[in-house]
Amino acid sequence: xxxxxxxxxxxxxxxxxxxxxxxxxxxxxxxxxxxxxxxxxxxxxxxxxxxxxxxxxxxxxxxxxxxxxxxxxxxxxxxxxxxxxxxxxxxxxxxxxxxxxxxxxxxxxxxxxxxxxxxxxxxxxxxxxxxxxxxxxxxxxxxxxxxxxxxxxxxxxxxxxxxxxxxxxxxxxxxxxxxxxxxxxxxxxxxxxxxxxxxxxxxxxxxxxxxxxxxxxxxxxx
Numbered sequence: 134x135x136x137x138x139x140x141x142x143x144x145x146x147x148x149x150x151x152x153x154x155x156x157x158x159x160x161x162x163x164x165x166x167x168x169x170x171x172x173x174x175x176x177x178x179x180x181x182x183x184x185x186x187x188x189x190x191x192x193x194x195x196x197x198x199x200x201x202x203x204x205x206x207x208x209x210x211x212x213x214x215x216x217x218x219x220x221x222x223x224x225x226x227x228x229x230x231x232x233x234x235x236x237x238x239x240x241x242x243x244x245x246x247x248x249x250x251x252x253x254x255x256x257x258x259x260x261x262x263x264x265x266x267x268x269x270x271x272x273x274x275x276x277x278x279x280x281x282x283x284x285x286x287x288x289x290x291x292x293x294x295x296x297x298x299x300x301x302x303x304x305x306x307x308x309x310x311x312x313x314x315x316x317x318x319x320x321x322x323x324x325x326x327x328x329x330x331x332x333x334x335x336x337x338x339x340x341x342x343x344x345x346x347x348x349x350x351x352x353x354x355x
Contacts, residue, residue: 134159135181135293135325140190142173142180149188150176156327156344158293163319163326165336165343172347174329175219175297181327182214182295194293212242215286215324219298221278225270231277232256232266235284242289255284259314276307283311287318294319297329312339 135158143149150173158164158181168174179185181192186202193199200207218224225234235255236248256266259280270278279299286294294315300308316339319326330336336343 134193134195135327136193137177137181138191138193140177140180140187140192142176142185142187153190154346155190156181158325158327160292160325161319161323162342163328163340165340166327166329166346167331167333167336167343168346169331174346178216178295178297178327178329182216182293183211184216208242212238212289213292214295215289215291215293216295217279217283217286217297217299219301221275221282221302222270224282225278227270230267230269231261231273231281234270234281235266235288237285238289251288252284255288256281258287258317259284260310275302276304279303279307279311283314287314290322292322292324294324294326295329296326298331299328300332300335301330308335 137154137156140154141149141152154177156166156177166174166177176185180187183192183199183202183206191198194210194213197210200210229237232252235252239245239248239251252266256263261277261280261284265273265277279302283299296315300311303311315326318324326340328336328340
């Protein structure tokens with residue numbers, strides 16, 4: 134179980150973005166978090182994935198409280214998450230070729246021997262042709278780059294996926310393809326999913342349940 138318990142979070146000395154928020158995602162469950170722009174959904178997603186330290190409250194992963202945030206999180210907890218952000222160009226190192234972008238988490242965790250096979254499998258799965266793997270982010274489309282970012286998120290076989298408006302910048306066919314990849318991965322791995330967005334129709338089709346939140350301090354509700 135992934136649990137956010139009475140979480141308050143913000144940035145530096147500004148007022149908190151939200152207060153006392155609780156949310157759970159069960160293993161194998163897909164939860165969609167709906168809300169208007171600016172309500173704090175992305176901040177909540179970053180807290181859930183151990184990428185942003187909350188001001189109060191805690192995140193509990195499979196019964197164990199988070200032991201740190203970002204690079205200071207224990208490796209077993211840090212690598213339990215795969216994250217896909219809304220804007221792939223802001224989450225991809227522009228110096229890396231797509232093959233290296235996908236492989237980055239393996240190399241960072243000392244698993245370079247697995248790179249060739251894993252990159253081949255994941256790029257085929259997300260529909261990224263081999264002719265694109267030698268290109269850098271500025272040489273491919275947003276959709277192609279987001280495919281690479283999804284492959285990167287899956288390469289460590291995470292137990293939890295956090296998709297923060299993953300399809301917001303994509304056309305309908307690419308959206309359908311990437312959602313299908315996530316669903317296939319969930320079905321075979323039992324991973325839980327937190328999908329953040331404001332597309333009510335998509336999230337209700339994609340997720341087992343959706344919760345709506347206005348970001349005004351109350352926890353998201355059914």
